[in-house]
Amino acid sequence: MELMTKREINGLSESFNREEYNSPEIFNLEMQKIYGTNWCFAGLSEELGKVGDRLVAEIGNESILILRNRDSQLRAFYNVCQHRGSQLCDASGSGFGAAITCPYHSWSYSVEGALVATPLHEKDSIDRATLGLKPVKVDEWQGAIFVSLDENAPSLTTWLDEHFSRPRELEKFDLATLKNARTTIDEVEANWKVLAENYSECLHCAVVHPELVDLVPIYKTGNTIQADRPDWGVSLSSGATSLSLKKDENLPLLPAMDDLDDYSVFGAYVYPNMLIDLSPTVAVLTRYVPRSATHTTVYSYYLFPKEVVNNPEYDLEPTISFSDMVNQQDISVCVRVQRGVASRSFTNAFHTKMERYCRHLIRRYRDEIK
Ligand code: FES
Ligand SMILES: [Fe+2]
Structure with missing residues (x-):
């Protein structure tokens, strides 16, 4: 048995220290050992609807180019031209045709990564077969695209099964059938672990999210799980049917939400780097893209049943605004934490017994970073 420190016996365990929240060296190590080995959430499957569409995602310190081939399978490559190393694509978007053409000397690659054109050169003067793009692992789950820079990574579902948060139990909500109605992007002056710790506890909920705890009463107690619900769902307050600024929200429910006893x-x-938040009428997927030790870009995708999106019968604004309000409340406390943990007076943070999911996070982190 591990020896417990005196503090742990008193109910406190040490969280991340000042260096781990601020140091560029540790940040680089995290990009290699955590973002460079785990599967990372890179975007939505629907962003690659057809051949020629491209998704550019920052994974760890790498820019990755994700494409769909003619058989609708995903392909991912380092976003680097094999001629003189120019970055190939700057941003996600629709391509003209299937070829990826380098903006420097116009070498072109197929969606399978093969070098197919080298203008101004005789056809056989370059051994094209040896100059394909360098592939990385890519897969999709529930409408979300994941990339792993580790060529020995386990399959995506095996990896998902290793999460204490049991994400695969959410498969019953069939998220792949939903459609994205809005993407928001927040540039946040906080370390990604500050954001992840904040998501992993609800001690702050009553203080920071008064509107949310009105609709989800158990959150007032600091708990995120109801003892009487083995499905890990949490019931809305009586009379509430959704998380929305509008009281009598009339949006259709997500798949399988109807089968539950309570609105949940x-x-x-x-x-x-991914959060999944499901409420009766909207699924919000969040993607962290760490830029430096003190800066994280946060993408939020608001997914609804297909028939609801771009349908004038439904007003999605009150639902999106509610989630965004909660998101902004979280962001502002995380920025506040980042300012505090930069102080030379700060040594390390603490987790109490009630912050047990934060403890899971730090255990896995320490295990991977060592
Ligand atoms: S660097 Fe891409 S074609 Fe020259
Ligand atoms: Fe929060």
Whole structure:
């Protein structure tokens, strides 16, 4: 048995220290050992609807180019031209035709990564077969695209099964059938672990999210799980039917939400960079893109049943605004934490017994970073 420190016996365990929240060296190590080995949430499957569409995602310190081939399978490559190393694509978007053409000397690659054109050169003067793009692992789950830079990574579902947050139990909600109605992007002056710790506890909920705890009463107690619900769902307050600024919200329910006894919310942190938040009428997927030790870009995708999106019969604004309000409340406390943990007076943070999911996070982190 591990020796417990005096503090742990008193109910406190040490969280991340000042260096782990601020140091560029540790940040680089995290990009290699955590973002460079785990599967990372890279975007939505629907962003690659057809051949020629491209998704550019920052994974660890790498820019990754994700494409769909003619058989609708995903392909991912380092976003690097094999001629003189130019970055190939700057941003996600629709391509003209299937070829990826380098903006420097116009070498072109197929969606399978093969070098197919080298203008101004005789056809056989270059051994094209040896100059294909360098592939990385890519897969999709529930409408979300994941990339792993580790060529020996386990399959995506095996990896998902290793999460204490049990993300695969959310498969019953059939998220792949939903459609994205809005993407928001927040540039946040906080370390990604500050955001992940904040998501992993609800001690702050009553203080920071008064509107949310009105609709989800158990959150007032600091708990995120109801003892009487083995499905890890959490019931809305009586009379509430959704998380929305509008009281009598009339949006259709997500798949399988109808089968539950109560109007409910579910959440899961898919370490290291994805959050899944389900409520009766909307699924919000969040993607962290760490830029530096003190800066994280946060993408939020608001997914609804297909028939609801772009349908003038339904007003999605009150639902999106409610989630965004909660998101902004979280962001502002995380920025506040980042300012505090930069102080030379700060040594390390603490987790109490009630912050047990934070403890899971730090255990896995320490295990991978060592
Ligand atoms: S660097 Fe891409 S074609 Fe020259
Ligand atoms: Fe929160």
